[in-house]
Amino acid sequence: MLNMSSHLLNQAVPQSLKKRADRNQTAHPGSVGNGTVLFENRDRIAWVTLNRPDRLNAYNVAMRDDLFAALNRVQADPGVRAMVLAGAGKAFSTGGDVTEFGQAPSPTAARWIRFRRDVWGRLRSLPIPTVAAVHGFTVGGGLEMALLCDVAIAADDARFCLPETSLGMIPGVAGTQTAPRRLGLGWALDLNITGRWIDAQQALFIGLVAEVVPLRALDRTVHALATALGRRPREHAAIAKLAVWEGLNSSLSDGLELEQRLALRMDRFSAAAGFSPDTALIRPRRRKNSP
Numbered sequence: 001m002l003n004m005s006s007h008l009l010n011q012a013v014p015q016s017l018k019k020r021a022d023r024n025q026t027a028h029p030g031s032v033g034n035g036t037v038l039f040e041n042r043d044r045i046a047w048v049t050l051n052r053p054d055r056l057n058a059y060n061v062a063m064r065d066d067l068f069a070a071l072n073r074v075q076a077d078p079g080v081r082a083m084v085l086a087g088a089g090k091a092f093s094t095g096g097d098v099t100e101f102g103q104a105p106s107p108t109a110a111r112w113i114r115f116r117r118d119v120w121g122r123l124r125s126l127p128i129p130t131v132a133a134v135h136g137f138t139v140g141g142g143l144e145m146a147l148l149c150d151v152a153i154a155a156d157d158a159r160f161c162l163p164e165t166s167l168g169m170i171p172g173v174a175g176t177q178t179a180p181r182r183l184g185l186g187w188a189l190d191l192n193i194t195g196r197w198i199d200a201q202q203a204l205f206i207g208l209v210a211e212v213v214p215l216r217a218l219d220r221t222v223h224a225l226a227t228a229l230g231r232r233p234r235e236h237a238a239i240a241k242l243a244v245w246e247g248l249n250s251s252l253s254d255g256l257e258l259e260q261r262l263a264l265r266m267d268r269f270s271a272a273a274g275f276s277p278d279t280a281l282i283r284p285r286r287r288k289n290s291p
Contacts, residue, residue, distance in 0.1 A: 013154035022116040032073075037066035038088065039073065045073045053089025055283050056137060058097040068119040072076040076128060081230030082237075083126060084222050085131040085149055087142070092158070095140025096172070120173050123148045124245070129229035134158050135215055144173035147182055150241065151229075152208065155215040158200040158206065162191045178250045181248055183207055239266050 022151040030039045036059075036095045048070045052055040059067070062280045074083050087093050087236070123130070123145065131147035135155035142159050146152045162179075164171050171179075171192060179188035187206045189197065200212045229237070247255035 012141075015180060016245075032070045033066040034062040034065035035066070035068050035176040036060070039070050041077075041080065042223065043227065044079055044081045045223060045230055046070075046077075046080045048085050049075070049095050050085075050087045050262065053087075053091075055094075055097060056091040057093040057142065058095060059093065059141060060097040060100050065212055066121050067201045068122060070125065071119065071122045074128070075122065080128060081232075081234060082129045082131065084131050084133055084226050085145065086219075086222075087135070089136075091136035091142070092132075092134040092138040093142025093145060094137050095142050095144075109149040120144075120148060124174070124178075127241070128234055129226065129232075129237050131222050131226050131229070133218055135218055136207070139171040140164060140171070141175075144175040144178065147178035148174060148209075151210050151225065153211050153213065153218065153225065154203055154209040155218040156200050156212055157215050158203065158209075159197055159210075160191075160199075160203050161195060161197045163195045165193060166195050190266065233269070235267065235269050239269075 031037070032039050036050070036052050038047075038051045040047045040049075048067070050059070050063065050067070052058060052060075052063060058065075074080050129151070130149040132149040132152040133155075134142075134146050134152055134160050138146060138158055139161045140155075140163055143162055162171055162175055164175075170176055176188075176192055179191060182188075183191070183206050191198075198208075200204070200209065203209045204212050209222065239262050243259050247259055250258060
């Protein structure tokens, strides 16, 4: 939730990041609402791009509203098969904009706004595969947004941190709940309590991201993955996600029962739709030989 305008981020920006910043500001032409989020449908893959590059994509109320609108658009469009969440400029997102902290009329009003527009709940519950394309600083609420996506792919320049405890808070974008589910109890406690920084390779090691690629290959890699995931019917992704998320809140026996019920539902849907499995999606990747 830290707007990373601190000395940690006032370091020289590599030229490759500057080129990405220029490219990202023109690559996604459709703005949403206040213009803090960009939306583009690329071959049935929705690209939702956080667009406050001058603030390292720290989210404010306007961005929350725009992101909620973009996610509603994804939810409502049956032609969208997968979604990519990305960030314009030299960072994915540095979380909440601290310049807006404490500006709500009252805690009650702040809670009402969050209840009325549950943007994080909407992101988690989308019925399609969601992929976070993270690069640069992925901090606080930015890291938590990545955890709310089904898969995260990181550029090799990505750096991650949950710094809220140093500000006298705890993560507020579900990080205390999604981190243990994605990373396990030990790493979740470590990151939430210590606020330590980790790099892309460490994030890969602990399971925070599924793959690390060069920055120049990030968009291409993520779009290829989203396209592959999007070949499945929306209903298949929705049922699989429901089984996993609901199973986390159940006992093992209840989770297995849920899995059986949802498997029957999947079978009925596939039969009615005449669905044929795409065996290319389940072929194992060929491992590169170690040098």
